[in-house]
Amino acid sequence: MPRRIVILDTTLRDGEQAPGFSMNLDEKLEVARQLARLGVDVIEAGYPVTSPGDFASVKEIARVVRGPTIASLARAVDKDIDAAWEAVRGAERPRIHVVLATSPLLMEYRLRMGPDQVLELAASAVRRARALCPEVQFSAEDATRSDPDFLCRVLQAAIGAGAAIVNVPDTVGYSVPDEYAELIRRVRGGVPDIEKATLSAHCHDDLGLAVANTLAAIGAGAQQVECTINGLGERAGNAALEELVMCLATRADVLHAYCGVDTTQIYGTSKLVQAVTGVRPQPNKAIVGDNAFAHESGGHQAGLAANKATYEIMTPESVGLPTSRLVLGKHSGRAAFEERVAFLGFHPRPGALPALFEGFKELADKKKTVTDRDLEALVLGVSAKVNETFRLDRFVINSGSGIAATSAVRLIGQDAPMPERVSLGDGPIDASFKAIDKIVGKHPVLEDFSLDAVTGGKDAQGEARVRIQFGGRRYNGRGLSTDVVEASIKAYIAAINAMAQDTEDTREPDSGS
Ligand code: KIV
Ligand code: ZN
Numbered sequence: 001m002p003r004r005i006v007i008l009d010t011t012l013r014d015g016e017q018a019p020g021f022s023m024n025l026d027e028k029l030e031v032a033r034q035l036a037r038l039g040v041d042v043i044e045a046g047y048p049v050t051s052p053g054d055f056a057s058v059k060e061i062a063r064v065v066r067g068p069t070i071a072s073l074a075r076a077v078d079k080d081i082d083a084a085w086e087a088v089r090g091a092e093r094p095r096i097h098v099v100l101a102t103s104p105l106l107m108e109y110r111l112r113m114g115p116d117q118v119l120e121l122a123a124s125a126v127r128r129a130r131a132l133c134p135e136v137q138f139s140a141e142d143a144t145r146s147d148p149d150f151l152c153r154v155l156q157a158a159i160g161a162g163a164a165i166v167n168v169p170d171t172v173g174y175s176v177p178d179e180y181a182e183l184i185r186r187v188r189g190g191v192p193d194i195e196k197a198t199l200s201a202h203c204h205d206d207l208g209l210a211v212a213n214t215l216a217a218i219g220a221g222a223q224q225v226e227c228t229i230n231g232l233g234e235r236a237g238n239a240a241l242e243e244l245v246m247c248l249a250t251r252a253d254v255l256h257a258y259c260g261v262d263t264t265q266i267y268g269t270s271k272l273v274q275a276v277t278g279v280r281p282q283p284n285k286a287i288v289g290d291n292a293f294a295h296e297s298g299g300h301q302a303g304l305a306a307n308k309a310t311y312e313i314m315t316p317e318s319v320g321l322p323t324s325r326l327v328l329g330k331h332s333g334r335a336a337f338e339e340r341v342a343f344l345g346f347h348p349r350p351g352a353l354p355a356l357f358e359g360f361k362e363l364a365d366k367k368k369t370v371t372d373r374d375l376e377a378l379v380l381g382v383s384a385k386v387n388e389t390f391r392l393d394r395f396v397i398n399s400g401s402g403i404a405a406t407s408a409v410r411l412i413g414q415d416a417p418m419p420e421r422v423s424l425g426d427g428p429i430d431a432s433f434k435a436i437d438k439i440v441g442k443h444p445v446l447e448d449f450s451l452d453a454v455t456g457g458k459d460a461q462g463e464a465r466v467r468i469q470f471g472g473r474r475y476n477g478r479g480l481s482t483d484v485v486e487a488s489i490k491a492y493i494a495a496i497n498a499m500a501q502d503t504e505d506t507r508e509p510d511s512g513s
Helices: 011-017 025-038 052-064 078-088 104-111 115-132 148-160 177-190 210-219 241-250 263-277 298-306 334-343 350-366 372-384 428-440 484-501
Strands: 006-009 042-046 069-075 094-101 136-141 165-170 198-203 224-227 390-400 403-413 421-425 445-453 462-470 473-481
Touching: 006 198, 006 241, 011 025, 011 042, 025 042, 025 052, 025 263, 042 052, 042 078, 052 069, 052 078, 069 078, 078 094, 078 115, 094 104, 094 115, 104 115, 115 136, 115 148, 136 148, 136 198, 148 165, 148 177, 165 177, 165 210, 165 224, 177 198, 177 210, 198 210, 210 224, 210 241, 224 241, 241 263, 263 372, 263 473, 334 350, 334 372, 350 372, 372 473, 390 428, 390 484, 403 428, 421 428, 428 484, 445 484, 462 484, 473 484
Parallel strands: 006 042, 006 224, 042 069, 069 094, 094 136, 136 165, 165 198, 198 224
Antiparallel strands: 390 403, 403 421, 445 462, 462 473
């Protein structure tokens, strides 16, 4: 009998914890809504004690998103647990997730506690969380480098104190599949009350084994798996949701397990996360990479033409990849536009539709045809554009070989044009960024900049991505235009807007997990 696996998505917590992946409240809410559409069982929405911004996003997601359980992370510290509860209490199904390290290394160097203290703290922290919240998850951080007997005692203490879910994280991505499966079996055999709890697996990808380890855990009896969209997460990331879910869907014959995710929402969710984080997976990334369903070799193409099963183990449609090359043009009406957007799996808020349609018309005026890729880029660009503090009004550049480039930029802020500023630079893009710095009166460090063509052809749209750093925090921006300088300026302004919207930086330096 196949087993139903609970999917916990931690894109908004472990994923967001990775440097350069921070999202603002509106972006997190949009991702959370999409995760609910995707059909995950649990959304880990954040780590409220770390910053007012994290607290506010967990609170808003808990208030607004219906369907999945909303989990809120806390260390085994009273103020963390109280903050986690305050943030998540409005959820339809709230969960406090308490984490406490159990490996000798982390107990000694991070917690500065002995095993007995940790054992006691695990129980008291879960008890405190359980007094507030009907559902509590306990995670033994660095479980895979912990003494298995001690790990079993801690998990038993957590269950005894009321934890309904116990998690065995491979925090540093150190395990290999057989070993991790063995640890899961050991926990199942060594924790007397394990049947009273759901056993969870949480794997990091430092050795590229996060998905393999998670599947091994399922084989050994884990009932919940923790993962992120596009495999985002600390360092090398977490197990990728899309890979796990498509393994379950494609290899049910050997895995004997299934989950409740609507696989046709995978592509749209991945794209949304790319848009809000500004980070694109590599082209050969399984399931959601640009080449995941591209067949280049003539022999493969001939085989596919004869029978898709020759080289396709799953269909692009099954993950929601738009395959149609249907094009819209400047004569297409709003109804056709909206229908196509919905067909591609996007559900923009009704309030965003006029701006989207306007963007489509502008694009259709510049380009002969507007393809699905163009539409996708447009929708993601506009939906990621929340609460714009600054907008581009106009720019003029002067550049050429042998002369310094200059750029004059005017922005609109609070609905009125701001004074124009001119700057010299190392090329027109650098000059424009410097002019914007002068306007906003801030000088962030440009950490990353990339430019890609969204579609082919002379009239292709350029997609610029920018990452800036200011005050120890990183902000991403993305801009689209058929003019690459304009795309770059828009991306830079989007990053500046993310910076402007960020709440004061009160993150604790050691935010844990
Ligand atoms: O990797 C880890 O140990 C974590 C815990 C909070 C589950 O992210
Ligand atoms: Zn983790």
